Amino acid sequence: MRLALALAACALAAPALAEPDYTPRDVVAVENAEWTRDAVLYQMNTRQFTTEGTFKAAQKQLPRLAAMGVDIIWLMPIHPIGEVNRKGSLGSPYAVRDYRAVNPELGTEAEFRAFVAEAHRLGLKVILDWVANHSAYDNPLTVSHPEWYTRTPEGALMSPAGTDWSDVADFDYSQPGLRRYMTESLVHWVREFGIDGYRADVAGYVPTDFWETARAELEKVKPVFMLAEWEQRDLHARAFDATYGWGWKEAMQRLVKSGEGAGPMRGYYAGKSETWPHAAMRMVYTENHDQNSWDGVAAQIYGPAYEAAIALSFVGPGLPLIYNGQEADNDRQLEFFERDPIVWKEGRHADLFRKLVALKTAHPALHNGRFGAPLVEVPTSTSADVFAFTRGAAGERVFAVFNLSPRGHTLTFDKARHHGRYIDALTGAPASFAGGESLDLPAWGYRIYTETK
Template structure:
């Protein structure tokens, strides 16, 4: 026994010392955002409905208008040939891809698309493509050339993604290395051959995260890209995506509009964002997009009298704002998803608001995206149940915003000195000063945005 203890003691003394743990905080987000994403505003363009012609050529003629609005990234809904088997409607869903390396002839030619990208770049705009990696059209040639790349029913048939009614598509099986290689090379094809600047990735959470991480690394060897995931998951930001959907923002805003309960829901969203998401993670915020417009309703009807406040908050709170084509023209109907249904363009009453908010975001570092911007600091008010007030930025360059997120008017006073300073109204240019004792009268769903002056 004594010999055994001696040997044990000798082994312990001879064992190498354990490395001291490193308690230094590490940045969870390893993705390096391209500099042009700093103050980016995204504009979603549905080529099928964007012009009366529904073509790249017609859309190209509208790019100067978008550049003049101040948007930075043009997101094109899928531009690939659409499957014919099990097609929904007469034109089918653009999310039923028949060929990942070709252009849908209904929208134009490859030369037309190249011209679109070239003009966008000339105007200082970036172009990202909608990418459908999780499934293809049921008549995509890959179903014949690589049948092993698809998920199968117990009987061996192609199947839609589980739990969906997407009867026009077949689910991919990402346990197949060949599929991963093909899809990554297809993504790189559009960056290398057409010069596009990134992707919005459809139902990104249905595809394994390690695929996206590998694909992002490959794409960044071609050029710095911007990647937006249609999903809400922190892990996607680590090594794959610049931005994810802020569905929680939309849900909170729509909840408080429906109920009239006040600002609690949106306060909870921003609190959870600050506590549980990395600050470098860009979260895309929107009042309308193609899914909401086609299936839920028109934004102006969903938000009603709170619509302008919702738009303004999407630009001043933390988040990467999105504009859906037609919002600036006050589009007042749900666009058909599987048919041609062109937007009726007119001078919209919200066009000027969008332009002012974009200009404010561009000129104000505190409002920039992700790691580039400043956190929100809540300013307590006398009407905290209904009113949400906050600052962003360091003293001397702050934004101070006050939102009455209720159907009740309020005379608002402020506690503490978190917002004290000299400002101008960011939308009207009127001077304002806050030093204590001020009252701000806000109508139902009213808001004010102030920019600090030095």
């Protein structure tokens, strides 16, 4: 009886449990730099970008890129390349022999500093491609810190499991010393050379907590932009501003190949809206170095849908990328392990890129991540093939209509979500939608309108 009374007294004295906090929380804690608001990425393969293949030669092209309107120059790895197990005569830039040096084939440290300084003078930012998961087999770290590397059961260095990357040795991120060295190396280029962030190669092959620690250390120097070559929402919480939108590329290539219509792209955007934080920037592209080198030339992959794919990458939710040579209609797969300079000319898509960059910059609805507006679909009479949507509040909307099929259509609109007065963003022609209008779109045709007040 005494025990029962004592237990009852304890129960009465126990403090009430705190009411859970049901307030929605933004799962993205990364503070995006203001200059990422309307950013467009431009990937530069320094080896192939000019006839000389150097920073000094590439620097002369920076005014052209600034005039084009791009914001962030992403340089493929600039570090010395390993010789052991080298692929081709020049090797892969992703086989890093020294994380704190410049590849002499590209130029000197002074020339790289000059490149970054000129980019900054022109209002451009510069990010480096960073290979944290593995190094060259002859990186001195294999001798000075052999414990930092993954080993075969027999104790030998090994390439990343499940890959054919025979020219690189896998790091072991259970080693605190490796984490410190790699973080300090990342900080080195920001502090000493003024670069503005990184594109992280195969970011998902490296523990997320490493990236979170590295991001915090980088932010102590200055605001940076971080892009992960991976498609995982957790990377946005405390490490990366942007991740790859591989699903966008896969949806576009699927519907081009199958001719099935807008379904795959509608599914991609629905999935992004439902499962990814609004603040998460997703990089979308029609071409990059991997696709160009191993899959094919973008103009050939997308065929007659190429122009529509480019346009959608700019006006749909996403951080758009231009790969060097796209504006010159590069028509071949560039060599990856050899010198193979781009043949520069005024391409037929150059003006389209300039207009789309200007459009994205001018209209807040099209800005990146938390800065931009969500997509609101506008149903049409041919929704199986046509994907139409608005972005932004009434009075400042962007209204886009994409025929994502090899079939021409005359279509009408079923709702009033887009009603208003507009101008065609690419031609300047006026347009008005108040109900009952029809629109003719050829196969793979599209229209982009901006609202007028």
